[in-house]
Amino acid sequence: MFSNSNILGPLFWIIMGVLYMVFITGLVVWLKDLNIKMNWWKWSLVLLWFILLSIIIAGGFTLIGENEMRAGLLFIAVPGAVMIVAGVALSRFLFRNRHEKQNN
């Protein structure tokens, strides 16, 4: 990465770390405002989903960077579609939990 600079590479990963933290902080507030109660395994599921999504996107773009456009796009599209379905299922599960809690 940034082959002509040994400053930009580490800086990039620091910024990436900050962005992930900002995302998680925002997510905590979103979930609180939506009245969704979280515990350790629900958090694990949500974070796992996001990490997998990041990996799939990074993987697809790695192949695109290798000049394998078709492979890269399919790499994003096929597992990406699975991730979207998984994401919808996960959010429905979290929301259903919220309703149950509200009904009680």
Next chain:
Amino acid sequence: MNKIDRRKFIKSAGLAGGALSLAGAAGAGYSAGADKDSYTGYGRTNYGEDQFFNRKPFIVDNPTYVKKGEPVRITAVEDIFKRNGMLSRLMFSRGDIEPAWKPADGIDALPGQLRDYYKANPGALEEFIKAMEKGRAQRANWEKYRDKYFIADAWSTAHSSPIRGRGAFPAEPRDRPEKSDFRGVNKVKLEPKSPSHASELIKKICYSFGASLAGIAKVKKEWVYQGSLRGVGREDYEVPSHWKYAIVIAVPHEWDSMYANPTYGTSYDAYSKLRFIAGKMEVFVKELGYSSRPHVPPTSYDLVMPPLAIDAGLGEQGRNGILITPELGANTRLAAVTTDMPLEPDKPIDIGVSRFCEKCKICAEECPGGAIDFSDKAETVVRGYKRWKIDQNKCFTIWNSVATSHARGCRVCLSVCPYSRKNNWVHSFAREVDPRDPTGLVASGLLAMQKKFFNYPGGQEYLPPPDGNNRTFGEAPEWMKTDEWFKI
């Protein structure tokens, strides 16, 4: 109010942070894919730690090749280059002299070794004659393709220059190994602290000379040619007793041109690199006070390289007949230096290449000549070992058919192999996980993706019209495209 604004801000920042981190992942991925440093052997340094695969978990006591029957040493006539050389000398005599043999004379009129070979291999002679015809057409057609492949051809010729004629390096041995391998050996000889110290030093020196991989093997009799010895000529001989160990060296072809096989790539870039490394290693070992003899491409070998490299723990043999290493895949070219220096041999590895090849067959599907075996298992017994059969004669016909200035090779089977991929996180993940999976499911999953996601033109497409469309496996790098640099 203030509180609500703060919450809203954190929530919006969170959304933006999520989106940006995904964009960052895309950028990091793209950069990893495009990075030239992730081409093994072309990284920032030959000592680069991330260049090497950790072989330790895959070390085995016995090499992965399978013995079947009594091992037999390879004879000169079984080597396609030597065989074709013998036949060509008979067919295309210099000057006004009548050719010593013409196809019309038939197989029986050929001298002993050649006659026996062609009798035992029906169709091989016809294939050679076909290759010659294709070669004539190739040279006649070159004008049509010359401009397009102008840089590629010049690049290849430049790489072949240290291989040709009197200035070739290293020089060919001029007399018996007992003499030539000891010529110039330093009278001062220091004893290594241990064979393991000696091996470690030798490998470090190999890397400093530009080798991507280096390993040490004991010389086994069955890997030594019979009936033809460089510096001596045609004669049967015992393996010289000072050929105790072989320092085996591997380098890849320049990766971008290799992906653009058959027409943009060349064999000579790796060959010339290997010759320099092995030639310098010959001198280095002699300076340490030990005998040495380099065995280098294209044809200056007294030993068969792939099994020697398997013994040296560099990799395993693939369906395509080529050594597959975890770092370079099938983009692996080999040379060796035999010596009597006391060295510690490396152990072979098992990363599951044969198991993968049983399912894969991509090289066989993509081979323009149909020269690679499609059988599920490697069952053909060649000189006492099981392997997938490669029809060298059909392969040679393709060298003479693709749109190059002369029979410069094809190498499509190197490019298409799923093991010949960059040293970046996506492929490293596959390399690390597949050999550790006893179920074979990872291999099946990877292979399904490989076949469905990647573009494989199909064997015939690599040939020039009317048989194909001069396709290459990957796109040629921009520095090889003539129209980017010249007025054509």
